[in-house]
Amino acid sequence: MDGKVILVKGEAFNPKDIATAKNGLDEDISDKISIEGNLDTNTTGNYTLVYSVEDDSHKKAELDMEFEVREELSNGLPVLMYHFFYSKDDPNYIGKTPDNNLLMVERFSEQMQYLIDDEFYFPSWQEVIDYIDGKTKLPQKSVVLTDDDGNHTFFALAVPVLQEKRIPMTSFVITSDNGDRLKEEYDYVNYQSHSDKMHTSGANGKGAMVNWNSGEILKDLKTSKDKIETSTGKECNVFCYPFGHYNEIAMEALAEADFDLAFTVEGGRVRVGANKLKLPRVRINGNTTLNQFKEAVK
Secondary structure, three states, X not given: OOOOEEEEOOXXXXXXXXXXXXXXXXXXXXXXXXXXXXXXXXXXXXXXXXXXXXXXXXXXXXXXXXXXXXXXXXXXXOEEEEXXXXXXXXXXXXXXXXXXXXXXXXXXXXXXXXXXXXXXXXXXXXXXXXXXXXXXXXXXXXXXXEEEEOOHHHHHHHXXXXXHHOOOEEEEEOHHHHHHHHHOOOOOEEEEEOOXXXXXXXXXXXXXXXOOOHHHHHHHHHHHHHHHHHHHOOOOOEEEOHHHOOOHHHHHHHHHOOOXXXXXXXXXXXXXXXXXXXXXXXXXOOOOOHHHHHHHHO
């Protein structure tokens, strides 16, 4: 157990379910754990429970665990979309107006510190799936962070901020261009697919994914998924449409390739019952002020 446990008001919860203990022989003695204190999941607020355990040799251990019961998320889940980063001291950008997809890393760090200070909750992708399906509730102040492309500026500038502040973020990687990044392991970076070779334009000026046939799309999706899962040993089941372009053929291929979620560049929040293969996000750009950021995630 590490850090504060965030619960949703009214949800069923047994404090013993998150506690395990072993003795010096590596034997499970979880059944010997005792808990002192009160936790009322029907009343919002902060609680502290004291977990203690004693083995047969009378060795004791004790841990104070903090809990917070929050109201249920009521206005949808913001999934934030980032792209590229630069530093205020970078001579290539001093005195220039950066591209809208470029965010000053100092501003990014300020945004991340706000999420920490205000104790935001960062659900896993499985929690997002269950939330959309109505199987679970998310607490207020929940947010998901994503970055498109797997660009070197994300790893050089943004990832150190994530590591320092212990904030999880998903990198949607173009595996044919930035697949070498998959070899880099970070505690707080999750790799998902931005396609293998479909981040290119097609004959009509739109992305390849809405120009290729279903067989070509499916092959690319499976290639990207395989590269990520082979390199990381973790499941790749979330997709980000190149350029945000998609159609019914693309969505059918994603379902066949066993992707559970797919994100567009359309604005909005993820809500219960949403179509999981055309989900919106909240764009954070180079001109987003801290106050605007606060509004975007509240």
